[in-house]
Amino acid sequence: MLLSVTxxxxxxxxxxxxxxxxxxxxALPLGLVIALGAMSRLTPLRWFVSMVVWVVRGTPLMIQIxxxxxxxxxxxxxxxxxxxxxxxxxxxxxxxCYFSEIYRGGIQxxxxxxxxxxxxxxxxxxxxxxxxxxxxxxxxxxxxMGNEFITLVKDTALVRVISVYEIIWMGESYIKKGMIWPxxxxxxxxxxxxxxxxxxxxxxxxxxxxFR
Amino acid sequence: MPVLExxxxxxxxxxxxxxEDISFNLEKGQALAIIGSSGSGKTTLLRCLNFLExxxxxxxxxxxxxxxxxADPSTQREAEIRRKRLHFGLVFQSFNLFPQYxxxxxxxxxxxxxxxxxxxxxxxxxEINAEIEAExxxxxxxxxxxxxxxxxxxxxxxxxxxxxxxxxALALHPDILCFDEPTSALDPExxxxxxxxxxxxxxxxxxxxxxxxxxxxxxxxxxxxxxMDQGVIVEQGPAREVIERPKQERTRQFLARYAQxx
Amino acid sequence: xxxxxxxxSLILTVAMTLSFAACGGSSSTVASSSAASASASASAxxxxxxxxxxxxxxxxxxxxxxxxMDYRDENGEWIGFDADMAKAFAxxxxxxxxxxxxxxDNKLMELDTKGVDVIWNGMTIxxxxxxxxxxxxxxxxxxxxxxxxxxxxADYTDTESLSGLTFAVENGSAGAExxxxxxxxxVAKTTQADALMEVASGASDACVIDLLMAGAMIGEGTSYPDxxxxxxxxxxxxxxxxxxxxxxxxxxNTFWKEAYDEGTVMETATTYxxxxxxxxx
Numbered sequence: 001m002l003l004s005v006t007x008x009x010x011x012x013x014x015x016x017x018x019x020x021x022x023x024x025x026x027a028l029p030l031g032l033v034i035a036l037g038a039m040s041r042l043t044p045l046r047w048f049v050s051m052v053v054w055v056v057r058g059t060p061l062m063i064q065i066x067x068x069x070x071x072x073x074x075x076x077x078x079x080x081x082x083x084x085x086x087x088x089x090x091x092x093x094x095x096x097c098y099f100s101e102i103y104r105g106g107i108q109x110x111x112x113x114x115x116x117x118x119x120x121x122x123x124x125x126x127x128x129x130x131x132x133x134x135x136x137x138x139x140x141x142x143x144x145m146g147n148e149f150i151t152l153v154k155d156t157a158l159v160r161v162i163s164v165y166e167i168i169w170m171g172e173s174y175i176k177k178g179m180i181w182p183x184x185x186x187x188x189x190x191x192x193x194x195x196x197x198x199x200x201x202x203x204x205x206x207x208x209x210x211f212r
Numbered sequence: 213m214p215v216l217e218x219x220x221x222x223x224x225x226x227x228x229x230x231x232e233d234i235s236f237n238l239e240k241g242q243a244l245a246i247i248g249s250s251g252s253g254k255t256t257l258l259r260c261l262n263f264l265e266x267x268x269x270x271x272x273x274x275x276x277x278x279x280x281x282x283a284d285p286s287t288q289r290e291a292e293i294r295r296k297r298l299h300f301g302l303v304f305q306s307f308n309l310f311p312q313y314x315x316x317x318x319x320x321x322x323x324x325x326x327x328x329x330x331x332x333x334x335x336x337x338x339e340i341n342a343e344i345e346a347e348x349x350x351x352x353x354x355x356x357x358x359x360x361x362x363x364x365x366x367x368x369x370x371x372x373x374x375x376x377x378x379x380x381a382l383a384l385h386p387d388i389l390c391f392d393e394p395t396s397a398l399d400p401e402x403x404x405x406x407x408x409x410x411x412x413x414x415x416x417x418x419x420x421x422x423x424x425x426x427x428x429x430x431x432x433x434x435x436x437x438x439x440m441d442q443g444v445i446v447e448q449g450p451a452r453e454v455i456e457r458p459k460q461e462r463t464r465q466f467l468a469r470y471a472q473x474x
Numbered sequence: 475x476x477x478x479x480x481x482x483s484l485i486l487t488v489a490m491t492l493s494f495a496a497c498g499g500s501s502s503t504v505a506s507s508s509a510a511s512a513s514a515s516a517s518a519x520x521x522x523x524x525x526x527x528x529x530x531x532x533x534x535x536x537x538x539x540x541x542x543m544d545y546r547d548e549n550g551e552w553i554g555f556d557a558d559m560a561k562a563f564a565x566x567x568x569x570x571x572x573x574x575x576x577x578x579d580n581k582l583m584e585l586d587t588k589g590v591d592v593i594w595n596g597m598t599i600x601x602x603x604x605x606x607x608x609x610x611x612x613x614x615x616x617x618x619x620x621x622x623x624x625x626x627x628a629d630y631t632d633t634e635s636l637s638g639l640t641f642a643v644e645n646g647s648a649g650a651e652x653x654x655x656x657x658x659x660x661v662a663k664t665t666q667a668d669a670l671m672e673v674a675s676g677a678s679d680a681c682v683i684d685l686l687m688a689g690a691m692i693g694e695g696t697s698y699p700d701x702x703x704x705x706x707x708x709x710x711x712x713x714x715x716x717x718x719x720x721x722x723x724x725x726x727n728t729f730w731k732e733a734y735d736e737g738t739v740m741e742t743a744t745t746y747x748x749x750x751x752x753x754x755x
Contacts, residue, residue, distance in 0.1 A: 120381075131325065
């Protein structure tokens with residue numbers, strides 16, 4: 001019984017991890033674009049981006065999932081997106097906004113003197129970014145990113161509101177068969193995944209510890 | 213012909229006039245000290261020379277070439293500014309070393325990046341890098357830091373960091389090396405080692421502009437001194453004369469106040 | 475105007491779903507929810523819904539895991555009284571039945587946005603669904619019953635005796651409506667099974683679930699042998715819900731009458747032990 005439950009939950013975990021990995025893959029670069037928009041010299045662009053970030057960060061992810069999945073059909077009679085696609089889209093938008101704030105914080109925490117030192121040494125903007133500030137930004141954003149990654153793993157549980165069968169949905173389905181423990185057993189899977197993430201981030205922090 | 217000619221530079225931030233009608237010349241191999249209280253505009257002047265600020269009026273000429281003319285936008289193109297600022301080197305008050313690079317890498321980085329843009333770089337890669345490294349090590353040795361080449365900035369004292377920063381600025385062979393209060397961020401016991409290095413640079417006839425609060429040092433090391441107050445040059449002359457026999461009342465007051473505080 | 479109504483309804487529905495998902499409990503939201511869903515689906519099916527389903531070749535059945543109406547056999551195949559009849563109805567239409575487990579809170583939104591084509595899952599006919607969807611003629615009798623631990627059943631035999639108990643109930647369900655009418659507060663859960671789990675774990679004293687489900691899931695020889703059901707709060711009927719204005723509703727009613735006359739309905743009902751609840755046609 002333990003084996004069959006484990007196999008079923010692993011199937012759900014597959015969906016959970018797919019959502020996790022694809023969200024990272026697309027939200028990490030999108031977040032950087034949003035961060036650059038939020039720091040742009042074009043005032044209207046900056047306002048627009050800040051507004052979007054404010055709305056996305058200021059509303060529950062669950063509402064965003066519901067709106068993205070049901071909204072087009074309810075408002076415009078459009079066909080629905082695939083469930084997983086809608087879930088992924090909500091997560092990408094939501095997490096890109098959170099990531100953008102982390103990037104922005106990291107970029108803005110680099111002392112002005114680092115840019116100026118690069119400039120007076122005749123470096124181009126891109127040389128300064130890639131050779132001077134990038135690794136410093138990365139060092140600063142690794143700890144907050146670690147927190148976001150772990151939150152993301154747990155947030156994937158929300159997609160069951162639109163019937164994406166992730167691990168908790170699978171666990172809950174046993175309740176109907178009179179089995180309560182599989183639901184609680186899902187926690188073990190989250191712990192393992194987040195344990196691996198924690199180790200990875202600890203390793204990354206250590207790797208970057210050679211400078212201050 | 214002077215190495216540097218500064219003509220009628222003006223700079224304001226909003227309504228505040230930070231620099232007004234600043235003009236002076238600097239001859240090759242000479243050291244110029246700029247003194248004055250905080251807020252007198254000395255640092256802004258250095259930043260204008262290094263293109264970190266754009267003057268609102270005036271011209272800057274190096275070796276007779278007009279590097280900057282506020283009235284001529286063609287002198288302010290970003291791509292060319294990069295080349296032009298290589299005439300100057302700047303040593304910051306707070307060092308601004310790159311923390312992720314060792315002392316040697318800090319000294320070599322800019323030179324390597326410039327070398328990579330040369331057409332013959334690919335063919336002579338190894339050779340060029342070896343040259344750059346040899347020169348970097350030699351510079352560190354001149355700074356008394358030969359044994360610190362592979363240390364990261366956070367493993368060095370403030371005085372050592374500032375000497376690495378000087379080596380880094382020298383690596384690009386600037387026509388004019390600028391110092392922005394190079395010892396102000398240092399503990400008093402560490403200023404000596406940095407001043408000693410600058411003094412030896414002066415002895416080797418390095419063309420320098422030094423913004424400093426160290427009056428004795430300015431008197432002994434600089435050839436010329438400019439005293440600035442509230443954005444204007446109040447007095448300008450041979451170093452010893454300005455410190456020991458100032459002509460202007462404001463210079464006398466400043467020096468008296470300085471003598472009292474130290 | 476239509477768009478505006480829909481926008482308002484989306485906001486209301488989302489708010490409702492969230493308020494339930496957050497903690498439930500407040501019974502006042504139940505009334506507004508039916509109004510919201512009603513306008514949401516007011517104009518869903520424009521042309522023939524039947525040709526829409528036949529064109530795409532599948533009838534998407536929105537359901538939950540709800541034995542004995544819909545559940546999986548050992549091979550993972552959906553079976554049950556509702557599931558088997560849904561397959562038969564799909565065949566009648568000349569399409570494939572596709573079962574989709576949905577979040578029951580969102581069933582009317584699923585229907586309206588064409589996430590599913592029919593809700594067929596032991597669904598009690600309530601005001602909420604008749605306002606929000608086109609509901610078939612009833613096909614099964616049902617009631618809401620109070621479930622308590624078997625050793626305490628003797629103390630709770632009428633509605634008056636229930637007032638001191640803490641209750642769990644599926645939010646927005648017929649059972650919740652009954653408790654609202656009695657003025658009994660409760661904890662709202664996502665499914666009836668969750669509500670049962672509350673009682674089994676001792677988190678709540680009692681829950682209210684469908685008679686049909688209680689018959690199949692609690693008592694000796696089931697997953698919850700220590701529970702039993704006592705008071706029946708009401709009588710009600712199961713129906714199948716289609717999109718507002720859909721021609722599938724009539725098709726269903728015709729299909730059901732024929733299947734009943736042929737004996738298929740009773741035969742299937744007997745397989746799953748619900749033959750006594752089936753309404754005579």
